[in-house]
Amino acid sequence: MPFIPHTEHYVREMLAAIGAKDVDALFDELPAELRARGLQAIPAALIEQDIARVMHERAARDGQPLCFIGAGAYEHHIPAAVWEIATRGEFYTAYTPYQAEASQGTLQLLYEYQTMMARLMAMDVSNASLYDGASGLAEAVLMAVRANRNAKSKRILMPSTVHPLYRKVVRSIVSNQGIELVELPYCTACGNLVPASLERYNGEDIAALVIPQPNFFGVLEEVDALTDWAHANKALVIGVVNPVAMALLKPPGQWGSPGGAQGADIVCGEGQPLGAPLSSGGPYFGFMCCRKDYVRQMPGRIVGRTVDRDGRTGYTLTLQAREQHIRRSKATSNICTNQGLLVTAATIHMAIVGGTGLQKVAQACHANTRSLVAKLIANQYVEPVFTGAYFHECVLRLRVPLKNLLRPLAAHNLLPGYALEQDYPELGDCLLVCATETKTEADLNLFADHLHKLIERQTTAGCPVKPKM
Amino acid sequence: MLIFEQSRPGRAATAQSPLHSQDCADIPTSQLRTDAPSLPEVSELQAVRHYTRLSQKNFSIDTNFYPLGSCTMKYNPRACNTLAMLPGFLARHPLGPASAGQGFMACLYELQEMLKEVTGMQAVSLTPAAGAQGEFAGVAMIRAYHVARNDTARTEILVPDAAHGTNPATATMCGYTVHEIPTDKQGDVDLDALKAAVGPHTAGIMLTNPSTLGIFERRIKDIAKIVHDAGGLLYYDGANLNAILGKVRPGDMGFDVIHMNLHKTFSTPHGGGGPGAGPVGVSARLEPFLPVPMVGIDGDEYVWITEKEKPQSIGRLSAFMGNAGVLLRAYIYARMLGHEGMHRVAEYATLNANYLMAKLRDAGFDVAFPNRRATHEFIVTLKKQEKELGTSAMDFAKRLLDFGYHAPTTYFPMLVPECLLIEPSETEAKEDLDGFVAAMVRILDEARSTPEVLKEAPHTQPVRRLDDVRAARELDLTWKAPAA
Structure with a gap:
């Protein structure tokens, strides 16, 4: 019995001490008509190695895409x-x-x-x-x-x-x-x-x-x-x-x-x-x-x-x-x-990273996002939406339909950011991007390269392009 | 010594942050912090040693018998932690597409299905982050149901006087007034008082069954009828679900909405005070109001169910998917129990509680409800010892620490004077229960012979009894460096 230490011998001793004939007698105050039976919709028990197999397969299936989504949850190095x-x-x-x-x-x-x-x-x-x-x-x-x-x-x-x-x-x-x-x-x-x-x-x-x-x-x-x-x-x-x-x-x-x-x-x-x-x-x-x-x-x-x-x-x-x-x-x-x-x-x-360390993390997040934004807006079809100073996230508008890009980017194992239109209808084709300190120069370049190639494919295929803001 | 007292200017764990500072001149100076936050400046080893040593000042399930009533402190299988922390699960962003979350969502969907089956409810939402948030969701759904029917005169929630404090606090958060229902001598809800209390103003009743008195509410069907006939709904507080898992189902008892504490019944860790998880289950009539997100299935693909699909939902209770990692641990545990293991939880938890109750009674302790079966927990009252020997429940509790046993829940429920609420759980072996009884017997002897040993206890812990009055009166909530 998983996680239950009772031997038959001890169960008998314990029931004798209680004065009950069997374990079921301990439930004699429960109305008989309410007794549950079966629970057949619950699968049969797995031993640890079998549930481990299930979980390893499922964790692997979800992959580990290169993620530029922030929007309230941020990837940071954890000691x-x-x-x-x-x-x-x-x-x-x-x-x-x-x-x-x-x-x-x-x-x-x-x-x-x-x-x-x-x-x-x-x-x-x-x-x-x-x-x-x-x-x-x-x-x-x-x-x-x-x-x-x-x-x-x-x-x-x-x-x-x-x-x-x-x-x-x-x-x-x-x-x-x-x-x-x-x-x-x-x-x-x-x-x-x-x-x-x-x-x-x-x-x-x-x-x-x-x-x-x-x-x-x-x-x-x-x-x-x-x-x-x-x-x-x-x-x-x-x-x-x-x-x-x-x-x-x-x-x-x-x-x-x-x-x-x-x-x-x-x-x-x-x-x-x-x-x-x-x-x-x-x-x-x-x-x-x-x-x-x-x-x-x-x-x-x-x-x-x-x-x-x-x-x-x-x-x-x-x-x-x-x-x-x-x-x-x-x-x-x-x-x-x-x-x-x-x-x-x-x-x-916080004790390990320390105050100066945490400040460096924050600076690196800011610098990485700034660098990412510069690489992305080097393309004429990507432009920043707001003029205000930002920390480690930035809103970019694409002049081609964003929805055409998300799936192909995901196919490259890359999540480019959070699409804002669902919450802000006025921000159609706008993406909230985030690059924390965990991203390398190569990661930023990979994102920019994929994005620029996909945009080029869209524009040469004659998809509608929005004017510059 | 505090970590701050080990801090020295210029010391740092430099492997754990970027090597270089970066220029942030594009941010206006008026928006910048003028200095780095004053966090500890210590080496990695100092931090590791400090927190490892602090951990050793804790009692825990892994190190001690922890019969804290109503908290279900049972073994938390290590596999649940290891497998929930596989990199694929940890790295997944909550706003990533469902296509990159099918493995995770499969676990959640199957957990929803298993919880439906074991509770007898029509539908389950996993999102509430703990029991109290599950309670909030449940009562908010009761309110949404009445409001949707234009039945707005229902302003009152009934709560038995033995209930957890979260029940009345939740009812208040949902905008209800609270009416307490007394308990009769046998520990059941006083049916006459209940009948007198219900009416067109009754929104519902919040019940724990078994109750916090450690006994099963036998007339649950009568209670359900009284409340339902008055137009109210029944809320099941799942704090004590461990006692009946696989034996009786709240849905079959007539409850309209329930919450489950996965950190109790489904053995996810208590973590020094959380995280928990408090999924809610409902009968058909409350299904439209369930909190989102939930996981659905469309063909062979798992999909998120949000406000779009459930426009009458009470909404969201946390930004994302509640305590997702806790849900994974509960899923793993449930799969390891299987359908054949669920009812064993209740059976052996009940066996352990009744055995411990019998042994303590035989040793001369008074149990609060001697004519009733214990469920997964029971109450010992030390009223006699307090009166005759001057030793309180608190003294017994503190002395137990010296013998290496975490104290049971003390002074709750408030109905029983000088009480210890004792919940051994199914994962404790008979030898450990016998050891606890032996300690209690010895403490009882001490209470008679050397009561000051109890009153001065604990003697073996890192500190002796603390001055709580001073803590509240001279508030010291953050450390300040002493003036040089």
Whole structure:
């Protein structure tokens, strides 16, 4: 019996101790008419070598294409030590550290993680994780509505440059609580939110403004002016940021003009770029930081440092009165299990790569994308769409139909980027491309060569060509 | 010592980042960070040694018996991890085309099918990231169902008082008010109170069966009828599915929507607090509202089912496919159990729990519901010891750590005073259960002879009992370097 250690001899002894005639007698309180039978739709058991064969074949079938898709999930180098240690049984098979004395490993690691995230974001405090970036943004919206005592409304300004899937997730999660999400248009020339466009909301009752950095198009938002506007209008600022980018860009805690009420109030985002593989979308982790004034409104686990009876330093879950197991229907969130193992990996990842290393990674991502863009737009049928500065993603328009290129590129084992038309109908034949530090010069050239050849085949075959912008 | 205290300026694991800095002059200076983030500056060995040593300060299933009630801490087969982390699975981008994901999607599709069969539900969506998100999806579907029928007067969710805290918290997140239903002396839902509570305002009830009291709710069919007759729906919290896997199916009990905790019943790791996975299953009438994405099949090709195909869906709960890698681990586990192995999970989990309960009772401990069968878990109440000897459930829990046993769940459910909720799981051998009983007996002796040993426990852990009050009052959530 896989994973069940019982011998017949022991089963008999155990039943005798219970006073039951057989195992089935232990289920005598279950109504007989409810008993399940068969489960024949479930295949027969496989031993390990047979399921290994199945999984190896399936993993191989999915191949490992050269991938220039970013759009919220990014390929980065992960030091071998990260997952070697994270999957040690002592981390991998422990649970939420309810018994602090027997969980100091996980608890100290979480305290270190909170410190690292607070420093990376230049914020006061961090929680111990949420599910992912998108659901984290939903939690940030709910938190902002609770935390902003100046706002009576539940209105949130949500730029359309926020990841389209994040906006969908926020709607799914907050829609039952009467929160109004006001979508803000982006500037079609520069690809970001124009601060002056917010003037129409001056003096209105707004709970929070969401600021993505970089935004979904890879473009940098004018975080200082947007933060100033929000604070002047008593709205909280929710930053939703890429953590690797924050090693290079001004961190949310410093947004806003010097001398003003500086900094974002809540910062959240997708932690995947810090040591989690792409793995089809999960498990990743959501991070969340905030000003210390708002810590009691923060959802999720938080670890604090304290002392034991002998005065020795120790770590424990704290501020649990916010949480569902204490506060029940009045809790800040229903979240219980979070993404502990991913945070374990991220902490080890940040410790090994270090601050300077992470900054070099961010620089290399930027430089690689800049180089890729230059190679691609060398072709007259490829042009950049936005003028705004970008981090490691860029929107390119093709003057030939994009759909004719995707399949042949996939046949070359190359995924060229994310097609934007499905989310932004005005961006037909536009591709969001990303080249992280993992891409070599040869990778970039391969992409450019394939693309240019395919475009040439299209144009010589007389396919319709759009005029230059 | 913290990793930050080992940091020295200029030290780095230089093999782990690009060799050179790159010029970023095309980014406006006002957008740039003025200095590198202040992360630890340590060598690779220092980091490896530090985190390896930290891991050794944890109890875990791989190192200790971990009978944490309601959490199903059973063996997490290593094959599930190794095979889910094959490079082809790890490298796949979530927005890559379905044509480059057929192997992955085949696993998800087959997992959906297996979960349907073992729960008796009509359809399954795998996307919720954990139990609480599965609960959210379930209650949001109940709401969407009523709203779609213009039945908008239903504003209340019923929750038994023994329920997990996530249940009432979820109902609130979905915009409902919560009405608690009391438990009767035998540990079942108080049917008279339930009858009095239901009405045209009832959206549904959230139930765990077996309940958090470690007993099977025998009158589940009556409860289903009462709630359904009032126009409400039944939500099944799958936290305790391990107790009944392959024996009875929530769909057959009359539940309209369920969530499953794959990190419990399907043996994916708990990871020090996640990731979990909380798939939801529904009866036919809730199928249109399932969260997306799901995996469908078109001819012999696996396809994504999104908002386009399910316009009434409650939507997405995470950016991509939930905790995809956890789903792969659960798939591998389910294939290794097969149809002939599913019911054994419930049988041996139940055998272990009833054996442990019998042995503890024989050793002089009071069980909370002595006239009932234990399911996969049971409750010991130390009310007598607290009153007569002054030793609390917390003291027993902390002393157990000294004997190398992780403590059971303490002070939950709140209905039973000084309680330990004990769940041994099916993967523990009799010898380990006997060892636990011996430790409990010895602690009981100590409670009588030297109670201070319990009150001062633990004695063998990296720290002794921590000052939680100070932790909450003098918040220290991030490390600051002491002034030089």
